Amino acid sequence: MGRLLGGVTLLALVVGLGAAVGWAPRDAVQGNVQRIMYLHVPAILTAYAAIGVAFVASLAYLRGRDPRWDRLAHASVEVGVLFTAITLVSGSLWGRPTWGTWWTWDARITTTALLFIIYLGYLLLRSVVEDPERAATYAAVVAIVGALDVPIIHFSVEWWRTLHQPATLLRPQAPTMAAPMVATLLLNLAATLCLYAFLVRRRMRLAALEAEARARRWR
Amino acid sequence: MGFARTAWAVVWKDLLVEWRSKEGMNALVFFAVLLLFLFAFALGTDPARLRAVLPGLLWIAFLLTGLLGLGRAFLVERENDCLEGLVLAPGDKGAVYLGKLGATVSLMLAMEAALFLAVGVFYNLDLWTALPRLLLVAFLGTVGFAALGTLFGAMTLQLRTREVLFPLLLLPPVVPVLLAAVRLTEAALDGAPWGAVGPWVSLLVGFDVIFVVAGLLAFEFVLEA
Numbered sequence: 001m002g003r004l005l006g007g008v009t010l011l012a013l014v015v016g017l018g019a020a021v022g023w024a025p026r027d028a029v030q031g032n033v034q035r036i037m038y039l040h041v042p043a044i045l046t047a048y049a050a051i052g053v054a055f056v057a058s059l060a061y062l063r064g065r066d067p068r069w070d071r072l073a074h075a076s077v078e079v080g081v082l083f084t085a086i087t088l089v090s091g092s093l094w095g096r097p098t099w100g101t102w103w104t105w106d107a108r109i110t111t112t113a114l115l116f117i118i119y120l121g122y123l124l125l126r127s128v129v130e131d132p133e134r135a136a137t138y139a140a141v142v143a144i145v146g147a148l149d150v151p152i153i154h155f156s157v158e159w160w161r162t163l164h165q166p167a168t169l170l171r172p173q174a175p176t177m178a179a180p181m182v183a184t185l186l187l188n189l190a191a192t193l194c195l196y197a198f199l200v201r202r203r204m205r206l207a208a209l210e211a212e213a214r215a216r217r218w219r
Numbered sequence: 220m221g222f223a224r225t226a227w228a229v230v231w232k233d234l235l236v237e238w239r240s241k242e243g244m245n246a247l248v249f250f251a252v253l254l255l256f257l258f259a260f261a262l263g264t265d266p267a268r269l270r271a272v273l274p275g276l277l278w279i280a281f282l283l284t285g286l287l288g289l290g291r292a293f294l295v296e297r298e299n300d301c302l303e304g305l306v307l308a309p310g311d312k313g314a315v316y317l318g319k320l321g322a323t324v325s326l327m328l329a330m331e332a333a334l335f336l337a338v339g340v341f342y343n344l345d346l347w348t349a350l351p352r353l354l355l356v357a358f359l360g361t362v363g364f365a366a367l368g369t370l371f372g373a374m375t376l377q378l379r380t381r382e383v384l385f386p387l388l389l390l391p392p393v394v395p396v397l398l399a400a401v402r403l404t405e406a407a408l409d410g411a412p413w414g415a416v417g418p419w420v421s422l423l424v425g426f427d428v429i430f431v432v433a434g435l436l437a438f439e440f441v442l443e444a
Contacts, residue, residue: 095421137444138374149392156395
């Protein structure tokens with residue numbers, strides 16, 4: 001099962017990135033820079049999925065105290081943070097030639113950055129709490145708070161920007177995308193979701209082995 | 220004991236400890252006024268300029284002082300195994316949470332009221348007419364900040380790296396509180412009608428409700444972990 005998933009992931013990534021570079025047509029306005037989107041958009045959607053999974057898994061952990069739910073939440077946040085980082089970096093690289101700036105206080109960018117910091121805090125907290133059960137409980141609370149907070153952050157940052165100085169972004173009206181573009185985007189989304197599932201599975205297995213090793217040492 | 224009585228007992232205990240030692244309050248007010256001085260040194264003493272950035276300065280001062288205050292709120296429980304007592308106390312742990320939250324909010328509000336007066340004196344600004352609204356905004360913002368602060372404060376209490384980790388955990392999720400409270404403070408100072416800032420009021424109240432309820436439900440897990 002793991003190998004199959006790994007193989008599918010690799011195939012999807014190769015085909016997806018190949019299509020992004022070679023098959024999807026060149027963007028009429030932005031040129032080749034636009035191809036970053038094929039990584040950027042799937043990465044953030046996968047990150048949101050990861051946060052959602054972590055939220056549900058954390059609730060389930062607090063309910064039943066089954067360590068498997070905690071391992072799922074932990075692995076999911078770890079991979080989610082990775083994908084959020086990819087989103088921020090790829091967005092920044094795209095923003096420089098397109099908007100003329102590495103960073104702008106746009107609502108979605110700011111929300112993503114805060115999301116990144118909140119879940120980095122989650123990982124940091126886990127790493128310093130020594131008792132595994134306590135770490136799992138604390139982490140679950142942070143994951144739940146974070147997931148509840150993200151929509152509120154989004155609204156507040158959006159109002160902050162719009163009430164402050166409306167429409168500074170030179171965002172061109174999104175043209176309707178050509179079919180090959182949509183197909184490439186969806187293919188890459190499937191690839192990043194596979195990669196997420198693959199990494200989470202691996203990470204959960206590693207966490208289970210670590211827990212077992214800890215238990216043996218104490219025996 | 221009922222829920223409300225347990226919560227009240229915790230509030231009363233915390234305020235009594237504070238009243239008898241006065242450690243926390245003295246330190247907090249002193250620190251907050253010190254921040255006002257630092258802001259003046261950093262930005263110059265021109266009243267118009269200070270007035271323009273005052274809402275932001277005030278809330279930065281509240282957040283930084285609040286971090287100190289919240290850190291203390293649970294530190295006192297570490298002495299003499301008081302925390303064990305709270306964990307073992309009969310009744311709903313949510314009541315303990317509400318009590319700690321109530322005590323923290325009361326102390327922070329007292330500090331904030333003192334800071335409003337200090338701003339009036341040191342920055343030569345007349346805040347009297349806006350004071351009721353300023354206090355209301357301070358209350359709403361402080362509840363949101365302390366709702367998560369009480370929860371995370373209890374979690375980071377036992378950690379060696381508490382001083383660093385606590386602000387790192389707490390500050391990012393309370394960004395909406397900062398945004399809303401600064402905007403509402405600005406409106407209060409300008410005497411703008413509530414209607415103009417209605418969405419911010421709902422956002423702040425919504426944040427307060429969501430995270431006080433989340434804290435009530437989650438505190439049991441945190442205390443017993």
